[in-house]
Amino acid sequence: MPRQQTKTSIAIVDDHVLITQMLATTITNFGDCQVVLQATNGKDLQRQINPSQLPDLVILDVNMPVMDGYETAKWLTATYPSIRILVLTMYDSELAMLRLLLLGVRGFLKKDIDPATLKDAIVTTMETGFYYSERQLVNLLQSKGNNIQLVNNVFLSTKELQLLTLACSDRPYKVIAQEMGISFKTLDHYRQALFDKLNVKSRVGLAIYALENGVVRKKTE
Amino acid sequence: MPRQQTKTSIAIVDDHVLITQMLATTITNFGDCQVVLQATNGKDLQRQINPSQLPDLVILDVNMPVMDGYETAKWLTATYPSIRILVLTMYDSELAMLRLLLLGVRGFLKKDIDPATLKDAIVTTMETGFYYSERQLVNLLQSKGNNIQLVNNVFLSTKELQLLTLACSDRPYKVIAQEMGISFKTLDHYRQALFDKLNVKSRVGLAIYALENGVVRKKTE
DNA sequence: TATTCAATGGGGAAAAATCCCCATTTTCCG
DNA sequence: CGGAAAATGGGGATTTTTCCCCATTGAATA
Structure with missing residues:
Protein backbone atom coordinates (compact mmCIF):
# COMPACT_ATOMS: atom_id res chain seq x y z
CA MET A 1 0.00 0.00 0.00
CA PRO A 2 2.15 2.84 -1.26
CA ARG A 3 -0.14 5.78 -0.53
CA GLN A 4 -1.58 6.30 2.89
CA GLN A 5 -3.55 9.02 4.58
CA THR A 6 -0.91 9.47 7.25
CA LYS A 7 2.62 10.21 6.18
CA THR A 8 5.45 7.86 7.05
CA SER A 9 7.14 9.35 10.09
CA ILE A 10 10.90 9.13 10.15
CA ALA A 11 13.63 9.73 12.72
CA ILE A 12 17.20 10.48 11.70
CA VAL A 13 20.15 9.65 13.91
CA ASP A 14 23.52 10.92 12.68
CA ASP A 15 26.18 13.00 14.34
CA HIS A 16 26.86 14.98 11.17
CA VAL A 17 24.39 17.77 11.62
CA LEU A 18 24.73 18.93 8.06
CA ILE A 19 23.92 15.49 6.69
CA THR A 20 21.01 15.10 9.07
CA GLN A 21 19.50 18.41 8.07
CA MET A 22 19.95 17.76 4.41
CA LEU A 23 18.48 14.29 4.75
CA ALA A 24 15.51 15.82 6.51
CA THR A 25 14.99 18.33 3.73
CA THR A 26 15.28 15.69 1.05
CA ILE A 27 12.88 13.35 2.78
CA THR A 28 10.37 16.08 3.49
CA ASN A 29 10.40 16.95 -0.19
CA PHE A 30 9.27 13.42 -1.01
CA GLY A 31 5.84 14.55 0.13
CA ASP A 32 4.60 11.34 1.71
CA CYS A 33 7.17 11.30 4.50
CA GLN A 34 7.77 13.55 7.47
CA VAL A 35 10.81 13.80 9.67
CA VAL A 36 9.62 13.84 13.24
CA LEU A 37 12.92 13.59 15.08
CA GLN A 38 16.57 14.42 14.53
CA ALA A 39 19.20 13.11 16.94
CA THR A 40 22.98 13.20 16.93
CA ASN A 41 23.50 9.81 18.58
CA GLY A 42 21.72 6.97 20.32
CA LYS A 43 21.59 8.66 23.71
CA ASP A 44 20.13 11.74 22.09
CA LEU A 45 17.51 9.55 20.41
CA GLN A 46 16.59 7.94 23.73
CA ARG A 47 16.15 11.39 25.25
CA GLN A 48 14.02 12.75 22.43
CA ILE A 49 11.86 9.76 21.51
CA ASN A 50 8.21 9.98 22.47
CA PRO A 51 6.64 6.55 23.20
CA SER A 52 3.19 7.86 22.37
CA GLN A 53 4.28 9.06 18.97
CA LEU A 54 6.88 6.64 17.71
CA PRO A 55 8.42 7.05 14.25
CA ASP A 56 7.71 4.37 11.69
CA LEU A 57 11.31 4.20 10.61
CA VAL A 58 14.69 5.23 11.96
CA ILE A 59 17.54 6.14 9.63
CA LEU A 60 20.61 5.31 11.62
CA ASP A 61 24.27 6.14 11.16
CA VAL A 62 26.72 3.52 12.42
CA ASN A 63 29.63 5.68 13.41
CA MET A 64 28.63 8.04 16.15
CA PRO A 65 30.14 9.19 19.42
CA VAL A 66 28.52 8.47 22.79
CA MET A 67 26.16 5.71 21.60
CA ASP A 68 26.86 4.22 18.19
CA GLY A 69 24.68 2.48 15.64
CA TYR A 70 25.15 -0.99 17.07
CA GLU A 71 24.08 -0.03 20.57
CA THR A 72 21.27 2.10 19.25
CA ALA A 73 19.93 -0.65 16.98
CA LYS A 74 20.07 -3.10 19.87
CA TRP A 75 18.18 -0.77 22.16
CA LEU A 76 15.60 0.14 19.53
CA THR A 77 14.87 -3.49 18.67
CA ALA A 78 14.49 -4.41 22.31
CA THR A 79 12.40 -1.39 23.29
CA TYR A 80 10.34 -0.61 20.20
CA PRO A 81 10.41 -3.71 17.96
CA SER A 82 7.84 -2.21 15.61
CA ILE A 83 10.17 0.50 14.41
CA ARG A 84 11.96 -0.27 11.14
CA ILE A 85 15.66 0.53 11.07
CA LEU A 86 17.54 1.58 7.99
CA VAL A 87 21.29 1.91 8.38
CA LEU A 88 23.10 4.65 6.51
CA THR A 89 26.77 3.88 6.40
CA MET A 90 29.96 3.86 4.43
CA TYR A 91 30.91 0.38 5.51
CA ASP A 92 29.61 -2.70 3.79
CA SER A 93 31.61 -5.56 5.23
CA GLU A 94 29.76 -8.81 5.74
CA LEU A 95 30.67 -8.85 9.39
CA ALA A 96 29.25 -5.41 10.04
CA MET A 97 26.09 -6.16 8.07
CA LEU A 98 25.57 -9.46 9.85
CA ARG A 99 25.99 -7.84 13.23
CA LEU A 100 23.47 -5.17 12.34
CA LEU A 101 21.02 -7.63 10.80
CA LEU A 102 21.01 -9.72 13.98
CA LEU A 103 20.39 -6.51 15.91
CA GLY A 104 17.18 -5.96 13.98
CA VAL A 105 18.28 -3.67 11.20
CA ARG A 106 16.05 -3.95 8.14
CA GLY A 107 18.23 -2.51 5.43
CA PHE A 108 21.44 -0.82 4.41
CA LEU A 109 22.16 2.27 2.42
CA LYS A 110 25.56 3.41 1.35
CA LYS A 111 26.11 7.13 1.36
CA ASP A 112 26.82 7.32 -2.35
CA ILE A 113 23.19 6.85 -3.31
CA ASP A 114 20.96 9.41 -4.93
CA PRO A 115 17.70 10.78 -3.46
CA ALA A 116 15.57 8.52 -5.66
CA THR A 117 17.29 5.47 -4.22
CA LEU A 118 16.81 6.84 -0.74
CA LYS A 119 13.10 7.16 -1.36
CA ASP A 120 12.97 3.67 -2.81
CA ALA A 121 14.72 2.33 0.28
CA ILE A 122 12.28 4.02 2.62
CA VAL A 123 9.23 2.89 0.66
CA THR A 124 10.50 -0.65 0.23
CA THR A 125 11.38 -0.96 3.89
CA MET A 126 7.95 0.22 4.95
CA GLU A 127 6.15 -2.04 2.48
CA THR A 128 8.16 -5.25 2.59
CA GLY A 129 9.99 -4.85 5.85
CA PHE A 130 13.43 -5.13 4.33
CA TYR A 131 15.70 -3.36 1.92
CA TYR A 132 19.11 -4.27 0.59
CA SER A 133 20.93 -2.15 -1.89
CA GLU A 134 22.98 -5.18 -2.76
CA ARG A 135 22.14 -8.83 -2.95
CA GLN A 136 25.37 -10.21 -1.63
CA LEU A 137 24.30 -10.51 1.95
CA VAL A 138 21.04 -12.17 1.07
CA ASN A 139 22.93 -14.66 -1.04
CA LEU A 140 25.38 -15.23 1.75
CA LEU A 141 22.69 -16.04 4.27
CA GLN A 142 20.75 -18.25 1.89
CA SER A 143 23.63 -20.18 0.39
CA LYS A 144 25.42 -21.33 3.50
CA GLY A 145 23.76 -24.35 5.04
CA ASN A 146 24.70 -23.87 8.64
CA ASN A 147 23.98 -20.32 9.59
CA ILE A 148 24.84 -20.89 13.19
CA GLN A 149 28.32 -22.03 12.25
CA LEU A 150 28.63 -19.01 10.02
CA VAL A 151 27.59 -16.66 12.76
CA ASN A 152 29.95 -18.28 15.21
CA ASN A 153 32.76 -17.89 12.76
CA VAL A 154 31.97 -14.38 11.75
CA PHE A 155 31.07 -12.92 15.10
CA MET B 1 29.46 43.21 0.04
CA PRO B 2 27.06 40.50 1.11
CA ARG B 3 24.29 41.13 -1.40
CA GLN B 4 25.05 41.17 -5.09
CA GLN B 5 23.02 41.27 -8.25
CA THR B 6 24.53 38.01 -9.46
CA LYS B 7 24.36 35.02 -7.22
CA THR B 8 27.50 33.30 -6.01
CA SER B 9 27.98 30.32 -8.29
CA ILE B 10 29.17 27.14 -6.64
CA ALA B 11 30.47 23.78 -7.82
CA ILE B 12 30.30 20.70 -5.61
CA VAL B 13 32.74 17.83 -5.97
CA ASP B 14 31.96 14.79 -3.82
CA ASP B 15 31.59 11.13 -4.69
CA HIS B 16 28.66 10.70 -2.33
CA VAL B 17 25.81 11.55 -4.62
CA LEU B 18 23.34 11.85 -1.80
CA ILE B 19 25.50 14.34 0.05
CA THR B 20 26.14 16.31 -3.12
CA GLN B 21 22.45 16.56 -3.92
CA MET B 22 21.53 17.53 -0.42
CA LEU B 23 24.29 20.11 -0.31
CA ALA B 24 22.99 21.53 -3.55
CA THR B 25 19.47 21.76 -2.17
CA THR B 26 20.64 23.41 1.02
CA ILE B 27 22.82 25.92 -0.80
CA THR B 28 20.11 26.75 -3.31
CA ASN B 29 17.76 27.47 -0.45
CA PHE B 30 20.16 30.11 0.83
CA GLY B 31 18.80 32.26 -1.99
CA ASP B 32 21.93 34.18 -2.89
CA CYS B 33 23.86 31.14 -4.12
CA GLN B 34 23.37 28.82 -7.03
CA VAL B 35 24.90 25.44 -7.67
CA VAL B 36 26.13 25.40 -11.24
CA LEU B 37 27.99 22.12 -11.29
CA GLN B 38 27.98 18.76 -9.47
CA ALA B 39 30.83 16.33 -9.98
CA THR B 40 31.72 13.03 -8.35
CA ASN B 41 35.50 13.48 -8.52
CA GLY B 42 38.24 15.67 -9.93
CA LYS B 43 38.23 14.08 -13.35
CA ASP B 44 34.50 14.57 -13.54
CA LEU B 45 34.97 18.22 -12.60
CA GLN B 46 37.57 18.68 -15.35
CA ARG B 47 35.15 17.20 -17.84
CA GLN B 48 32.20 19.31 -16.78
CA ILE B 49 33.81 22.66 -16.06
CA ASN B 50 33.09 25.44 -18.52
CA PRO B 51 35.95 27.99 -18.81
CA SER B 52 33.58 30.68 -20.02
CA GLN B 53 31.35 30.23 -16.99
CA LEU B 54 33.55 29.36 -14.06
CA PRO B 55 32.10 28.90 -10.58
CA ASP B 56 33.12 31.39 -7.91
CA LEU B 57 33.73 28.67 -5.37
CA VAL B 58 34.29 24.93 -5.34
CA ILE B 59 33.23 22.81 -2.41
CA LEU B 60 35.60 19.90 -2.51
CA ASP B 61 35.63 16.54 -0.78
CA VAL B 62 39.08 15.14 -0.01
CA ASN B 63 38.40 11.44 -0.21
CA MET B 64 37.29 10.52 -3.68
CA PRO B 65 38.11 7.79 -6.15
CA VAL B 66 39.79 8.47 -9.49
CA MET B 67 41.06 11.99 -8.67
CA ASP B 68 41.03 13.03 -5.04
CA GLY B 69 40.85 16.37 -3.31
CA TYR B 70 44.59 16.96 -3.29
CA GLU B 71 45.01 16.44 -7.02
CA THR B 72 41.87 18.39 -7.74
CA ALA B 73 42.91 21.35 -5.58
CA LYS B 74 46.33 21.38 -7.24
CA TRP B 75 44.81 21.36 -10.71
CA LEU B 76 42.21 23.98 -9.87
CA THR B 77 44.77 26.36 -8.38
CA ALA B 78 47.06 25.98 -11.37
CA THR B 79 44.34 26.25 -13.99
CA TYR B 80 41.79 28.62 -12.51
CA PRO B 81 43.49 30.50 -9.65
CA SER B 82 40.53 32.81 -9.20
CA ILE B 83 38.27 30.03 -7.98
CA ARG B 84 37.98 29.78 -4.20
CA ILE B 85 38.21 26.29 -2.78
CA LEU B 86 36.44 25.16 0.36
CA VAL B 87 37.31 21.67 1.56
CA LEU B 88 34.59 19.56 3.11
CA THR B 89 36.20 16.73 5.01
CA MET B 90 36.21 14.59 8.08
CA TYR B 91 39.94 14.91 8.60
CA ASP B 92 41.50 17.80 10.45
CA SER B 93 45.13 16.84 10.92
CA GLU B 94 47.64 19.62 10.63
CA LEU B 95 49.53 17.78 7.93
CA ALA B 96 46.46 17.35 5.77
CA MET B 97 45.40 20.96 6.30
CA LEU B 98 48.89 22.26 5.52
CA ARG B 99 49.06 20.22 2.35
CA LEU B 100 45.71 21.53 1.24
CA LEU B 101 46.51 25.11 2.21
CA LEU B 102 49.68 25.05 0.13
CA LEU B 103 47.62 23.67 -2.73
CA GLY B 104 45.46 26.78 -2.65
CA VAL B 105 42.57 25.71 -0.49
CA ARG B 106 40.91 28.66 1.24
CA GLY B 107 39.04 27.01 4.03
CA PHE B 108 37.97 23.85 5.80
CA LEU B 109 34.62 22.54 6.88
CA LYS B 110 34.03 19.47 8.93
CA LYS B 111 30.97 17.47 8.03
CA ASP B 112 29.36 17.89 11.42
CA ILE B 113 28.42 21.49 10.79
CA ASP B 114 24.92 22.85 10.44
CA PRO B 115 23.53 24.69 7.38
CA ALA B 116 24.00 28.09 8.99
CA THR B 117 27.70 27.42 9.43
CA LEU B 118 27.91 26.24 5.85
CA LYS B 119 26.41 29.49 4.67
CA ASP B 120 28.75 31.47 6.90
CA ALA B 121 31.70 29.58 5.44
CA ILE B 122 30.63 30.30 1.89
CA VAL B 123 29.97 33.97 2.56
CA THR B 124 33.18 34.45 4.54
CA THR B 125 35.27 32.72 1.91
CA MET B 126 33.81 34.89 -0.83
CA GLU B 127 34.21 38.09 1.15
CA THR B 128 37.55 37.64 2.89
CA GLY B 129 39.11 34.91 0.80
CA PHE B 130 39.56 32.53 3.67
CA TYR B 131 37.57 30.56 6.18
CA TYR B 132 38.68 28.40 9.06
CA SER B 133 36.26 26.70 11.34
CA GLU B 134 39.04 26.44 13.87
CA ARG B 135 41.88 28.76 14.65
CA GLN B 136 44.51 26.19 15.38
CA LEU B 137 46.06 26.10 11.94
CA VAL B 138 46.21 29.87 11.65
CA ASN B 139 47.97 30.00 14.98
CA LEU B 140 50.34 27.31 13.87
CA LEU B 141 51.35 29.14 10.74
CA GLN B 142 51.70 32.49 12.47
CA SER B 143 53.55 31.36 15.55
CA LYS B 144 56.36 29.38 13.99
CA GLY B 145 59.14 31.63 12.76
CA ASN B 146 60.54 29.48 10.02
CA ASN B 147 57.70 28.26 7.89
CA ILE B 148 60.03 26.66 5.41
CA GLN B 149 61.52 24.47 8.08
CA LEU B 150 58.05 23.63 9.23
CA VAL B 151 56.95 22.69 5.77
CA ASN B 152 60.04 20.58 5.23
CA ASN B 153 59.37 18.78 8.45
CA VAL B 154 55.71 18.28 7.88
CA PHE B 155 55.69 17.40 4.21
C1' DT C 1 86.54 23.94 -4.36
C1' DA C 2 85.25 22.24 -0.04
C1' DT C 3 81.46 21.18 2.65
C1' DT C 4 77.04 19.92 3.64
C1' DC C 5 73.12 17.18 2.90
C1' DA C 6 70.02 13.84 1.10
C1' DA C 7 69.63 9.29 -0.74
C1' DT C 8 71.39 4.99 -0.80
C1' DG C 9 72.88 0.64 1.49
C1' DG C 10 74.76 -2.20 5.39
C1' DG C 11 75.97 -4.77 10.25
C1' DG C 12 74.28 -6.07 14.23
C1' DA C 13 71.34 -6.34 18.22
C1' DA C 14 67.18 -5.81 20.88
C1' DA C 15 62.33 -5.85 20.91
C1' DA C 16 58.06 -7.30 19.08
C1' DA C 17 55.17 -10.21 16.52
C1' DT C 18 54.04 -14.58 14.69
C1' DC C 19 53.62 -19.46 14.74
C1' DC C 20 54.29 -24.03 16.27
C1' DC C 21 53.65 -27.16 20.02
C1' DC C 22 51.48 -28.17 24.83
C1' DA C 23 48.61 -28.34 29.54
C1' DT C 24 44.99 -26.92 32.84
C1' DT C 25 40.63 -25.17 34.11
C1' DT C 26 36.03 -23.88 33.24
C1' DT C 27 31.84 -24.02 30.87
C1' DC C 28 28.47 -25.86 28.37
C1' DC C 29 25.57 -29.33 26.49
C1' DG C 30 23.76 -34.05 25.19
C1' DC D 1 27.52 -37.47 34.56
C1' DG D 2 30.93 -37.37 30.73
C1' DG D 3 32.88 -35.45 26.94
C1' DA D 4 33.40 -31.43 23.84
C1' DA D 5 34.62 -26.90 23.43
C1' DA D 6 36.29 -22.68 24.96
C1' DA D 7 39.26 -19.84 27.86
C1' DT D 8 43.39 -19.59 30.07
C1' DG D 9 48.50 -19.84 30.24
C1' DG D 10 53.17 -21.51 28.74
C1' DG D 11 57.79 -23.06 26.04
C1' DG D 12 60.35 -22.23 22.38
C1' DA D 13 61.61 -21.03 17.62
C1' DT D 14 61.30 -18.07 13.64
C1' DT D 15 60.27 -13.94 11.39
C1' DT D 16 59.54 -9.11 11.47
C1' DT D 17 60.18 -4.78 13.30
C1' DT D 18 62.75 -1.30 15.39
C1' DC D 19 66.82 1.02 16.62
C1' DC D 20 71.61 1.87 17.02
C1' DC D 21 75.81 2.46 14.60
C1' DC D 22 78.39 3.24 9.94
C1' DA D 23 79.94 4.06 4.71
C1' DT D 24 79.37 5.62 -0.07
C1' DT D 25 77.57 8.38 -3.70
C1' DG D 26 75.91 12.42 -5.92
C1' DA D 27 73.79 16.83 -5.76
C1' DA D 28 73.45 21.25 -3.86
C1' DT D 29 75.64 25.07 -1.83
C1' DA D 30 78.52 28.34 0.78
Missing part, protein backbone atom coordinates in the same frame (compact mmCIF):
# COMPACT_ATOMS: atom_id res chain seq x y z
CA LEU A 156 33.71 -11.78 17.48
CA SER A 157 33.72 -12.46 21.18
CA THR A 158 33.89 -9.60 23.64
CA LYS A 159 37.58 -10.22 24.25
CA GLU A 160 38.31 -10.45 20.54
CA LEU A 161 36.51 -7.20 19.91
CA GLN A 162 38.38 -5.60 22.77
CA LEU A 163 41.70 -6.77 21.38
CA LEU A 164 40.77 -5.60 17.91
CA THR A 165 40.13 -2.17 19.36
CA LEU A 166 43.26 -2.00 21.47
CA ALA A 167 45.42 -3.33 18.64
CA CYS A 168 44.78 -0.03 16.87
CA SER A 169 47.55 1.73 18.75
CA ASP A 170 51.27 2.11 19.07
CA ARG A 171 51.39 -0.01 22.18
CA PRO A 172 52.92 -3.49 22.11
CA TYR A 173 50.85 -6.56 22.84
CA LYS A 174 52.62 -6.92 26.17
CA VAL A 175 51.05 -3.68 27.37
CA ILE A 176 47.71 -4.45 25.77
CA ALA A 177 47.61 -7.79 27.56
CA GLN A 178 48.05 -5.95 30.85
CA GLU A 179 45.25 -3.56 29.96
CA MET A 180 43.00 -6.50 29.18
CA GLY A 181 43.99 -8.28 32.37
CA ILE A 182 45.11 -11.42 30.59
CA SER A 183 48.48 -12.97 29.89
CA PHE A 184 50.44 -12.28 26.74
CA LYS A 185 49.94 -15.89 25.74
CA THR A 186 46.18 -15.73 26.06
CA LEU A 187 46.16 -12.60 23.99
CA ASP A 188 48.09 -14.60 21.41
CA HIS A 189 45.11 -16.92 20.99
CA TYR A 190 42.66 -14.07 20.49
CA ARG A 191 45.03 -12.56 18.00
CA GLN A 192 45.19 -15.79 16.02
CA ALA A 193 41.42 -16.12 16.15
CA LEU A 194 41.05 -12.60 14.77
CA PHE A 195 43.53 -13.36 11.99
CA ASP A 196 41.49 -16.41 11.02
CA LYS A 197 38.07 -14.78 11.27
CA LEU A 198 38.99 -11.53 9.56
CA ASN A 199 41.33 -13.15 7.07
CA VAL A 200 44.35 -10.98 7.77
CA LYS A 201 47.96 -11.88 8.41
CA SER A 202 49.30 -9.17 10.69
CA ARG A 203 48.47 -6.59 13.30
CA VAL A 204 48.46 -3.95 10.58
CA GLY A 205 45.72 -5.96 8.88
CA LEU A 206 43.73 -5.89 12.11
CA ALA A 207 44.09 -2.13 12.40
CA ILE A 208 43.04 -1.60 8.80
CA TYR A 209 40.03 -3.85 9.27
CA ALA A 210 38.98 -2.10 12.46
CA LEU A 211 39.22 1.35 10.91
CA GLU A 212 37.58 0.42 7.62
CA ASN A 213 34.66 -1.27 9.33
CA GLY A 214 34.04 1.28 12.00
CA VAL A 215 35.04 -1.00 14.87
CA VAL A 216 37.33 1.78 15.98
CA ARG A 217 35.98 5.27 15.67
CA LYS A 218 38.19 7.62 13.79
CA LYS A 219 39.10 10.73 15.73
CA THR A 220 37.66 13.19 13.25
CA GLU A 221 34.58 11.34 12.19
CA LEU B 156 56.46 13.94 3.06
CA SER B 157 58.70 13.07 0.16
CA THR B 158 57.39 10.96 -2.69
CA LYS B 159 59.14 7.89 -1.35
CA GLU B 160 57.88 8.49 2.16
CA LEU B 161 54.34 8.87 0.88
CA GLN B 162 54.74 5.72 -1.16
CA LEU B 163 55.97 3.81 1.88
CA LEU B 164 53.17 5.20 4.01
CA THR B 165 50.71 3.84 1.47
CA LEU B 166 52.34 0.46 1.07
CA ALA B 167 52.75 0.04 4.81
CA CYS B 168 48.96 -0.24 5.01
CA SER B 169 49.04 -3.91 4.14
CA ASP B 170 49.79 -7.35 5.44
CA ARG B 171 53.06 -7.55 3.56
CA PRO B 172 56.39 -7.37 5.40
CA TYR B 173 58.81 -4.53 4.76
CA LYS B 174 61.08 -6.93 2.89
CA VAL B 175 58.44 -7.33 0.18
CA ILE B 176 57.50 -3.65 0.23
CA ALA B 177 61.15 -2.73 -0.31
CA GLN B 178 61.16 -4.90 -3.42
CA GLU B 179 58.00 -3.25 -4.67
CA MET B 180 59.59 0.15 -4.15
CA GLY B 181 62.78 -0.95 -5.85
CA ILE B 182 64.98 -0.04 -2.88
CA SER B 183 66.83 -2.05 -0.31
CA PHE B 184 65.33 -3.01 3.00
CA LYS B 185 67.84 -0.77 4.71
CA THR B 186 66.91 2.28 2.68
CA LEU B 187 63.29 1.65 3.46
CA ASP B 188 64.33 1.64 7.09
CA HIS B 189 65.38 5.28 6.79
CA TYR B 190 62.08 6.32 5.24
CA ARG B 191 60.26 4.45 7.95
CA GLN B 192 62.18 6.27 10.67
CA ALA B 193 61.55 9.60 8.95
CA LEU B 194 57.83 8.85 8.88
CA PHE B 195 57.85 7.93 12.56
CA ASP B 196 59.51 11.25 13.37
CA LYS B 197 57.35 13.39 11.12
CA LEU B 198 54.04 11.79 11.98
CA ASN B 199 54.91 11.24 15.62
CA VAL B 200 54.12 7.55 15.75
CA LYS B 201 56.08 4.65 17.14
CA SER B 202 55.14 1.66 15.03
CA ARG B 203 53.91 0.47 11.68
CA VAL B 204 50.42 0.22 13.13
CA GLY B 205 50.67 3.91 13.93
CA LEU B 206 51.55 4.58 10.30
CA ALA B 207 48.56 2.61 9.07
CA ILE B 208 46.22 4.40 11.45
CA TYR B 209 47.58 7.76 10.40
CA ALA B 210 47.25 6.95 6.71
CA LEU B 211 43.66 5.78 7.08
CA GLU B 212 42.55 8.58 9.38
CA ASN B 213 44.01 11.25 7.15
CA GLY B 214 42.86 9.89 3.86
CA VAL B 215 46.35 9.09 2.58
CA VAL B 216 45.04 5.66 1.82
CA ARG B 217 41.56 5.50 0.46
CA LYS B 218 39.22 3.23 2.30
CA LYS B 219 37.57 0.60 0.16
CA THR B 220 34.02 1.58 0.93
CA GLU B 221 34.30 5.31 1.10
